[in-house]
Amino acid sequence: MAVMDEGRPPRRAASGAPVPPGFRSRLLEGLTPSQIRAVLAGARRQRVSRNEVLQHEGEPASHLSLLVTGLAAFYTATFEGDKLFLRWITPGDAFGLAALQNQPQPYLATVQTLQESSVLLWERMSAHALFSQVPRLRENLYAVASDYMARLAHVLVSRTSQTAEQRLARMLVESAHQIGRAGREGIALDLTNELLAEAADVSVFTASRQLSEWHRQGILAKSRGKILLRAPKRLVSLLAGHRP
Amino acid sequence: MAVMDEGRPPRRAASGAPVPPGFRSRLLEGLTPSQIRAVLAGARRQRVSRNEVLQHEGEPASHLSLLVTGLAAFYTATFEGDKLFLRWITPGDAFGLAALQNQPQPYLATVQTLQESSVLLWERMSAHALFSQVPRLRENLYAVASDYMARLAHVLVSRTSQTAEQRLARMLVESAHQIGRAGREGIALDLTNELLAEAADVSVFTASRQLSEWHRQGILAKSRGKILLRAPKRLVSLLAGHRP
DNA sequence: CGCATTGTTGACAAAGTTCAATTTGCGTGG
DNA sequence: CCACGCAAATTGAACTTTGTCAACAATGCG
Numbered sequence: 001m002a003v004m005d006e007g008r009p010p011r012r013a014a015s016g017a018p019v020p021p022g023f024r025s026r027l028l029e030g031l032t033p034s035q036i037r038a039v040l041a042g043a044r045r046q047r048v049s050r051n052e053v054l055q056h057e058g059e060p061a062s063h064l065s066l067l068v069t070g071l072a073a074f075y076t077a078t079f080e081g082d083k084l085f086l087r088w089i090t091p092g093d094a095f096g097l098a099a100l101q102n103q104p105q106p107y108l109a110t111v112q113t114l115q116e117s118s119v120l121l122w123e124r125m126s127a128h129a130l131f132s133q134v135p136r137l138r139e140n141l142y143a144v145a146s147d148y149m150a151r152l153a154h155v156l157v158s159r160t161s162q163t164a165e166q167r168l169a170r171m172l173v174e175s176a177h178q179i180g181r182a183g184r185e186g187i188a189l190d191l192t193n194e195l196l197a198e199a200a201d202v203s204v205f206t207a208s209r210q211l212s213e214w215h216r217q218g219i220l221a222k223s224r225g226k227i228l229l230r231a232p233k234r235l236v237s238l239l240a241g242h243r244p
Numbered sequence: 245m246a247v248m249d250e251g252r253p254p255r256r257a258a259s260g261a262p263v264p265p266g267f268r269s270r271l272l273e274g275l276t277p278s279q280i281r282a283v284l285a286g287a288r289r290q291r292v293s294r295n296e297v298l299q300h301e302g303e304p305a306s307h308l309s310l311l312v313t314g315l316a317a318f319y320t321a322t323f324e325g326d327k328l329f330l331r332w333i334t335p336g337d338a339f340g341l342a343a344l345q346n347q348p349q350p351y352l353a354t355v356q357t358l359q360e361s362s363v364l365l366w367e368r369m370s371a372h373a374l375f376s377q378v379p380r381l382r383e384n385l386y387a388v389a390s391d392y393m394a395r396l397a398h399v400l401v402s403r404t405s406q407t408a409e410q411r412l413a414r415m416l417v418e419s420a421h422q423i424g425r426a427g428r429e430g431i432a433l434d435l436t437n438e439l440l441a442e443a444a445d446v447s448v449f450t451a452s453r454q455l456s457e458w459h460r461q462g463i464l465a466k467s468r469g470k471i472l473l474r475a476p477k478r479l480v481s482l483l484a485g486h487r488p
Numbered sequence: 489c490g491c492a493t494t495g496t497t498g499a500c501a502a503a504g505t506t507c508a509a510t511t512t513g514c515g516t517g518g
Numbered sequence: 519c520c521a522c523g524c525a526a527a528t529t530g531a532a533c534t535t536t537g538t539c540a541a542c543a544a545t546g547c548g
Contacts, residue, residue, distance in 0.1 A: 078404075078405035079401065079405065101390055108393060139346050141386075142385075145389055145393070146345055146349065146352075146389070149396065152393065152396050152400065153320050153330075153352055153396065156403065157320060157328060159400065159403060159404045160322075160403045161324065
């Protein structure tokens with residue numbers, strides 16, 4: 001993964017703050033420092049508060065975006081208009097990949113912040129120009145798109161072939177990797193039952209019952225809006241060791 | 245969509261038959277005739293019989309492929325190893341897009357023929373070379389990949405938020421577009437209950453019951469391995485007109 | 489301290505799957 | 519050309535999983 005050069009104080013982008021030291025993104029991997037500077041210079045940096053919609057499914061894909069700090073969720077809408085969680089967007093994740101198509105396309109999903117965040121935004125046309133100048137960007141873009149594909153396929157498999165219990169376990173384990181904070185007691189997650197239920201596509205009631213069950217078994221501890229995974233391995237075993 | 249030049253007799257590719265006249269593929273759209281010749285010349289043409297596996301999920305993506313004639317299905321495997329239908333592959337559809345990544349990647353899905361078919365195969369490295377020579381190919385590739393994303397998202401929405409009846413209706417309507425033969429009586433589909441059930445992710449029993457119901461209502465006619473859609477619009481109305 | 493948000497619990501209902509028992513259709517070989 | 523045999527399709531009934539709903543509890547913020 002690309003790491004920003006931490007040696008020298010990073011140059012301030014034309015219209016925004018620099019990227020935090022140590023920031024990594026799959027999209028910028030393998031670029032030279034000067035290429036990274038050029039790419040960042042073409043972006044607009046923006047702070048966004050919690051629960052802000054960064055892109056709206058169906059609207060023309062006008063920007064390529066990159067989450068710098070914070071947390072967002074990537075949703076698609078059902079035919080009835082309910083939102084359907086697809087994945088977390090964490091710092092370093094790009095979204096709005098539809099903007100890089102030659103023909104203007106609509107966004108495939110809605111992205112909404114779950115915490116105060118900051119993003120880099122490239123306007124469609126200037127992104128096209130940048131991607132022509134830096135071939136490595138195109139390669140990275142394709143890799144990122146492929147990663148979306150693979151994740152989407154996993155979600156699909158999970159939703160259609162796993163039980164509610166397994167989906168919850170999977171979501172907890174994945175979330176632990178992506179948005180968890182490791183501590184002495186275990187891995188801490190800032191998730192309400194409601195958000196977790198939504199992410200695992202389970203009713204809040206099922207989520208509550210299952211979490212209580214795992215709490216009883218000592219696998220995790222709960223408090224309001226927080227989950228502490230004490231034994232993530234026991235959750236993993238619910239997934240893999242399913243067939244005896 | 246790209247159409248092969250039908251004016252002159254198509255030049256025979258190095259190691260296979262030419263593409264049939266009128267053949268169209270999203271992947272080759274916008275290429276000049278000479279570019280198309282060059283691209284086809286780099287491919288191996290292959291006949292494959294029914295139920296042949298063209299690529300295996302998890303194996304290294306060694307080839308980019310293009311279905312020329314016939315029909316195939318694009319499956320992914322569940323964690324238990326069952327196959328999970330994702331989409332049809334019809335003539336002109338490319339698959340094995342993972343081969344175009346810079347780093348070698350595994351195939352994301354299994355592709356299996358449902359009829360006697362023929363495919364064009366590009367070995368990974370020569371595909372890379374071709375795609376460097378013809379920038380338009382890269383653009384098309386990205387568009388094709390985006391189309392996969394969009395379809396996958398649709399499947400996901402369908403699987404998680406629609407009833408068995410709706411999924412069957414949707415699958416019938418989609419299949420009618422993609423693999424149906426329009427006739428005076430309606431649109432004919434060569435599908436067994438089993439294949440349809442698999443594609444809609446429904447048990448064969450549910451499929452049988454629902455088809456019988458629609459048969460009773462005059463929406464379709466069935467015979468062994470065949471379905472004749474008489475009133476596809478009434479199926480569509482089950483999807484959209486669901487909310488009153 | 490009061491109130492809104494978040495979480496819990498039990499009873500019940502709905503949607504589909506599973507299973508077993510048959511029936512139907514169709515190609516084939518005698 | 520007929521009967522056989524297999525694959526495809528059907529049907530009813532029990533069963534499972536999970537969602538829905540209503541009522542309630544507890545947590546923590548202002």
